[in-house]
Amino acid sequence: MAGTGGKRRWIHVTGNTGQLDWCLISFAIIGGMLVLLPLLALINITLGQLEDIPFLIEIATQTQVVDSILLTFGAGLVAVIILVIFGTPLSYVLARTESRLNQVVESLIDLPLVLPHTVAGLMVYILFMQRGLIGVPLKNMGIVFEDAFPGIVVAMLFVAMPFYVNSVREGFQKVPVHLENVARTLGATRFRAFCLIVLPSSIRHIFNGCILAWGRAISEFAAIIMIAYYPMVISTLIYYRFTTGGIKESSAVAFVMIAACLIVFLALRSFTRYLGRYDDRV
């Protein structure tokens, strides 16, 4: 952008000398192929839905669909809140210490990334089912996971964990230790230095971690149906409608979900722009 006064253009392939940059152009063409895939898929499903708008509206206003979307978003939010409460301290410890134990912990956190989600679901199920290791004591306290809201939340928590912890740990690592050191010489305890210096300095990473984790949570299917087929989250509902009502019905529900997600994510992303802007020039 040098020399153009920082004005954003749609396509920028001329470089600073005004000549065509063939390297960038060919990269853009090759990379564009990849973008075509989601774009085509999106256009395709949208065109299909626009052919029968009354049907789409009918589906979008069904209580079952609306409830299911709210349930999915809500359970995802609860999972993210739990992640913030437990994952933030963990990320700080991982960012500020160096030991062999860290590697073990990090591999454990990353486990859901490499496991097939059915496997993740099975592991969660065996642990939280009514006869499970954690399921038994919690059942005595009146909390049941099978086919219930808490079951959806733990499955989401399990698969979303690495996204939050990794993002926040990276954010904490980027905050220079010197800043904390100075804060401490100025009279802040380690905890206050964390709250007043580290947290505000990595607010963007925390927020990004939340968005990533939430996105991962609401898109989960396999792990959730293992422990809680009911109440149906949106993925389950779409699969159910696909097997019972066919393509037309299920793709209408899917389209409603796409629209809802798009709106929420665009809103969140534009909010991040105004968050922690001071570190833009670092």
Added chain:
Amino acid sequence: MIEFERVSIALGDFQLDEVSLSIRDDDYYFIMGPSGAGKTIILEAISGLLVPDSGRILLDGHDVSGIQPEKRKIGLVYQDYSLFPHMTVEKNIAFGMRMRRLPEAEIGKQVRQLMKQFGITPLAQRAPLTLSGGEQQRVAIARALAIEPELLLLDEPLAALDPITRDQFIEELRLLHRDDGLTIVHVTHDRRDAASLGTRMAMIIDGRLIQEDRVETIFSSPCREQVARFIGYENILKGKVVSCDDGLCIVDLGKNRVSVVADAHYGDNVVLCMRADDITVLLSDGRGTSARNTFKGTIVKKTVCGSLATITVDIGVEVTAAVTRKSAEELGLESGVPVCLSFKASAIHVIKEPVSDEHSAKNHRFKAL
């Protein structure tokens, strides 16, 4: 008064090795040494951010091992200034007072006073990352002084400043020490800083204290070759004492012998250190000089720097001499010109070379105690 008693700290591959030093209340104390020598670690140990693996750190005679950094009232300014990026200049300076829960009115008054003192009042509402290096430096020092520390630790505070800002800053630091009576510990690898500001200093090399003394003493009598090199002796020559008579020794440099005033003995291996400006240069046919050491040789290199010229002369060993540029021109001193060099026996500082490395390490540890 801060004392290190055989303090050792291991940090990854680095080891601070049984360092003992003492910083007095009226000191402007320099810690000097090459990069990676462990200077910053000493500052972090003083402020309590690092705890010694062994040894003790005493503050006014009391062991401070158990005292957290937030209770020590020691100001620390890092080389990168480490301003809090999400706070304005004003809030950065107020941070320490807020942590001490002073009343807001008091904080506001103090902050304004400090900003005035450092000439940064117009920057009050600016974000730190929009400031220049010199401005950030001022804010960082004002922030450290806001807690009214008994001790100010500065880590390479002048390294990143342009020459003019640097000179201004040296004056400001001098005033802080002289007028406000603040004890300052200043880490640097630049001998000019120490020469212009310091009262006492420590030379740290590879995690070890090599020499601690008054700045002038270290500059005029470095105890080891490494120190001499570091503080800028241009000529460091190795030789062996071949005779000694009433404090005047003859040192054999291989092809030449020079007379030096030194407390050495026959057979000692010594290192001779000479300042380039202590060497007199004569044309090679010049006769008659009162200096004891006179050698014939040929100029092999000449470098002009401002009003001074340094010429390197091969007299069997190569030595560097400084002359004014004018006299270099008048005498026609160029590469290849035969000249005579002479220098006074008293102009040479002599270091006794240790018998072996291990022995020397022991010696210095004892000295450090």
